[in-house]
Amino acid sequence: MQPSIRHKSVLFFNQFVLVLELLFFMVLGGCKEQDHPPAEVLPPVEAAPSAELRPAEKMPPPAEAIPSSELPTVKETQKQVEPNITETILSFARPPAEPNRLASDPNRLPAEISQLMAEPNRLPVEPNRMEREPAPVELEWSHPRTGERISERRQMVSLIRDFYRLTEPEVLEAMGNVPRHWFVTSQEQSRAYADMPLPIGQGQTISQPYIVAYMTNLLELNPDKKVLEVGTGSGYQAAVLTEFTPHVYTIEIVEPLAKAAATRLQRRGYKTIETKTADGYWGWEEKGPFDAIIVTCAADHIPPPLIKQLKPTGKMCIPVGGPFSIQNLMLISKNEAGIVTSQSLMPVTFVPLVRKK
Numbered sequence: 001m002q003p004s005i006r007h008k009s010v011l012f013f014n015q016f017v018l019v020l021e022l023l024f025f026m027v028l029g030g031c032k033e034q035d036h037p038p039a040e041v042l043p044p045v046e047a048a049p050s051a052e053l054r055p056a057e058k059m060p061p062p063a064e065a066i067p068s069s070e071l072p073t074v075k076e077t078q079k080q081v082e083p084n085i086t087e088t089i090l091s092f093a094r095p096p097a098e099p100n101r102l103a104s105d106p107n108r109l110p111a112e113i114s115q116l117m118a119e120p121n122r123l124p125v126e127p128n129r130m131e132r133e134p135a136p137v138e139l140e141w142s143h144p145r146t147g148e149r150i151s152e153r154r155q156m157v158s159l160i161r162d163f164y165r166l167t168e169p170e171v172l173e174a175m176g177n178v179p180r181h182w183f184v185t186s187q188e189q190s191r192a193y194a195d196m197p198l199p200i201g202q203g204q205t206i207s208q209p210y211i212v213a214y215m216t217n218l219l220e221l222n223p224d225k226k227v228l229e230v231g232t233g234s235g236y237q238a239a240v241l242t243e244f245t246p247h248v249y250t251i252e253i254v255e256p257l258a259k260a261a262a263t264r265l266q267r268r269g270y271k272t273i274e275t276k277t278a279d280g281y282w283g284w285e286e287k288g289p290f291d292a293i294i295v296t297c298a299a300d301h302i303p304p305p306l307i308k309q310l311k312p313t314g315k316m317c318i319p320v321g322g323p324f325s326i327q328n329l330m331l332i333s334k335n336e337a338g339i340v341t342s343q344s345l346m347p348v349t350f351v352p353l354v355r356k357k
């Protein structure tokens with residue numbers, strides 16, 4: 001049966017519509033492909049940990065939910081952040097003190113802040129960061145840094161400042177920076193930050209932290225000063241001195257102690273300290289004269305060679321007195337004209353300065 005002309009035109013119309021539809025879907029399909037990246041560029045889908053999956057009702061509202069009028073301006077945001085930075089600085093610079101004392105001393109905090117702000121290189125590192133990693137070191141000489149046992153170190157500094165009332169910020173910072181546990185024996189590790197001297201072998205002791213801080217403070221050190229220590233012992237005091245100056249010389253008479261301290265200091269990164277095994281009574285003439293001398297063993301008189309090796313305007317601190325009795329911690333000062341004066345500061349007990357036979 002031949003299709004009628006009408007039927008033919010209907011068929012033709014249907015085919016035309018079909019072709020149009022086909023063209024329409026092809027164009028639509030092409031657009032869709034442009035909307036999505038090709039499958040191979042999609043990042044791999046990772047399964048989220050189950051703990052992070054939260055029911056929809058607990059999800060935070062989308063950002064658009066906050067009316068833009070309530071969003072802080074850039075300036076306001078800065079204002080909100082600044083107090084936190086200040087808090088961080090204070091929490092290290094001022095380890096926990098009894099509240100009453102701080103309350104009774106309202107001028108103290110701003111002075112501390114401005115001091116720290118004025119010297120950005122001295123800014124302490126934010127505490128949490130110190131727990132994780134050493135502070136960035138931007139120093140001209142070797143100052144090892146570590147976050148090890150940081151809370152015990154802060155407690156020790158806190159005691160020196162708040163109980164013993166030594167408030168010199170640079171000295172407190174130095175005491176906080178040097179890890180005392182690096183310098184005590186494995187048997188004494190648990191007491192490394194205790195407020196007491198500790199045995200270091202050969203019948204000798206590492207001094208009580210407060211005494212180390214007190215004597216260091218007397219020397220008025222800065223990076224240009226050259227300092228001599230008599231009685232290296234563990235090397236701890238020398239490490240504390242290195243916080244102030246790269247020019248540190250130290251003498252120890254007991255050879256095993258001298259060698260152990262030299263190795264320890266090198267291994268820990270105190271590269272600038274010069275050590276020597278000798279009788280410190282004679283000082284270290286080739287390296288002198290010194291701006292400061294610290295004697296960490298008790299002499300029955302002030303050794304004249306040490307006075308001679310002290311520069312004009314120099315300071316020497318030395319315990320003077322008989323062995324195993326109460327001695328006097330003395331501060332010896334030489335003025336511009338070379339005149340020497342002495343001050344008796346406080347009773348102390350140090351191991352004796354021994355002499356080579």
Ligand code: SAH
Nearest residue numbers: 231233234236237252253280296297353354
């Ligand atoms: N400053 C040390 C502790 C000092 S203990 C520290 O930080 O660990 C006193 C030290 O002085 C002892 O090690 C002792 O052996 C040493 N000493 C005693 N007489 C000495 C002398 N004549 N010369 C050098 N060192 C001496």
